[in-house]
Amino acid sequence: MNALYGLYADAAGAQRAVDSLRSATSELRFDRRQIVIVSGEPHEGYEFTDSEATSTPYRWAVLGAVVGGTAGYLLTTLSQKSYPIHTGGMSLTPVWTNGIIVYEMVMLGAILTTLVVLLIGAGLPNFKGTISDPEVGKGKILVGVMDPPQSSQPELERRLQQAGAWQVRQSTTPRP
């Protein structure tokens, strides 16, 4: 794996680099998906981050809650009907007490779904080699291109530098 990337001291510089790289994809013969951005913290308010925003996990959480609640309802009512006990004339499937189990199962469904949706959405776990730099931990933002065409590298480097890169580096080995 080969990558050419710039390290930026602030998100505004990173945004300029991302915009510059995106505008040059056809000219420099690389795909938009080859652009990589890595940071040690989220940067809200910038297009390169906000373009990834989605409300899908909320919908999945609601679905998980519905599934959990349904499972709780079936668990309580079906088992109470299958194994009936003497209730002294009171309801065999009491809504008040079963409601507590259903409530907890609703919450459990939402929690587990949120966890799964996060892992899938964020592409985790992923133990394949990925690009990073020790400077990212020190607050820099990495913006670069994975496996860029050899012929495009000088122009890529120029663009990364002109966007305000603190340094432009090349990586030839994946992070272990």
Next chain:
Amino acid sequence: MQPTAEQIEQDLLRPLFHSSGKYWFAVAIAASLLLAGVAAFFYQLYNGIGVWGLNSPVFWGFDITNFVFWIGISHAGTLISAILRLTNATWRRPVTRCAEAITVFSVLIGAIIPLCHIGRPWLAFWMIPYPSERHIWPNFRSPLAWDFFAISTYLTGSTTFLYLPTIPDFAAVRDASTGLRKKIYRVLALGWQGTPRQWQRLEVAMHIMAVVIVPVAVSVHTIVSWDFAMTPVPMWHSSIFGPYFVAGAIFSGIAALILAMALLRKFLHLEEYLRPIHFENLGKLLLTMSLLWFYFTFAERLTTWYGNSPPEMAVFWDSIRKNFAPLFWTMVVCNFIIPVPILAIKRLRTITGTAIASATVVVGMWLERFLIVVPSLEHKFLPYSWGTYRPTWVEDTLMASSFGMMALLYLLFSKFVPMISIWEMKVGLQSHGGVPVVLPAESKPVLEGPQ
């Protein structure tokens, strides 16, 4: 002076790579307490729970007191952290992980105690609903079955709530370490890279979790209160018990959090991060909860006194004038008389002041749990069945070991996980000088391609 991103990472990773002799001494003491508890547990397992001081009519003693106490302490973290996240309180950043860790460990300890209490813990799986050859199911009408579901959900939720924002910090430890440590953290970080997509998904997930975990936390302690309130025992059968328990839980939780933060600040040298403002803000919350606790306690006692029902009055007078009076008035002093002036006077609301107030609240809230459980059971409706309860050395040891276990888990956690979220502290740097710059979605590139 505001620390840089590099300084933040160095400061917060330091405790993971360097530990003092004091740290290992504290670990040794906590581990000794835990081992003593394990020995007492096996002694009890071999001889049966007759080695406890429980006898008719008091079948709940120290064990259930500790169970309620630890479940209450668990409200420190997840609830406080979730509310602070939802309200976007920026001062929360150094506080949340300390709080969330308290939650996970105290729920875990709270969940272990009923296993000791049932006497034959190897049959605990009977609580799990599955079609067995016994053809019986858990009775979903029983508050004990509700406990099982509520605590399982809460433990799952609070563990997830702790783990998710820790993933980027595991990645930071991975990148800063070598050898076996690097391999371990590589697995824990799940291959986290820090792409915008990952950050967005994490923030959304944390928002959903914060929304979900608040009602779960409230339900857990309400259900614990229903273990009592659903029973026709004097001074238990009360509709106020749900909110009373939740308020008490948040009260004791905040106190435990302040204590833990004060200790972490001192021993991990986190003075730059856990600042007086954090203790002052939490101190104000603790003051509010102290007043609320007094209001609930007064309302509960006043209603009982005004009703003048003989069985309830027997418990009432036993608590405040007779056998349990020393414990009752100690509780009032610890939960109200001492903390309120300390926390109300700004000059006293210092780190030391809030830590002292919190220490008394933790003691007072343990006494409150004991005074809910035992006096009522000693004085049930029929006077011929009245009895007394004295804990034995086995119960004392198990209680001490629960504190030892909490201390040990917390100490070990602080050795393996940064106690303050590194990435959230870095986010704080961005907004320190103002709101981040917002660029338009289709901002014009600075560079133009070759003409």
